[in-house]
Amino acid sequence: MLSPEELAAWYERVNISHQGRSVIDQVRSSDPARRVGGGRRNVSGRYPSRKMGVTIQFESHRVELAAVYEFEHDADVLEYYDQPPSFKLEYPSSSGRRIGVVHTPDYFVIRQRTAGWEECKTEEDLQRLTEHNPNRYRLDPGGQWCARRCKRTSVLPI
16 A cells, blocks of 8 residues: 555646545545445455455455456556445436436556546446446447546546
8 A cells, every 4th residue: 555655646646636636535544335245146255455455345256356356466556445435426318317326336446647446347247237328338439348437537637
């Protein structure tokens, strides 16, 4: 984890706004927003992170645990947090009506040059979700899956 001095230097180097700093500080000082649980098709658990000095929750041993392994061993990842504080996503439904949902992302990741929320889903799940919520999930022209940007993500310019 970053020391207070390293975090302050990172904020300056990456040019994070005061509002963005406040969001990151909240994520860093919060406990996970919820406890993960196993479902019919997944295996949940805890990973003892050396990088973070705590155990990190995962809700899927095939998708989220794989992401945790990557976060743990990727030199570009400085810190990562499971189940960061929830926030409201607002977007138009497929019929055009405005929808507001409270969303708890899988992870918040601080990297060398970026910071943001990350979701871990299979390609199959993303295709199904896109059919149901085309304004929430989409495949961009570069072939990357993107979730609808909420107002809070805009405070982390990179």
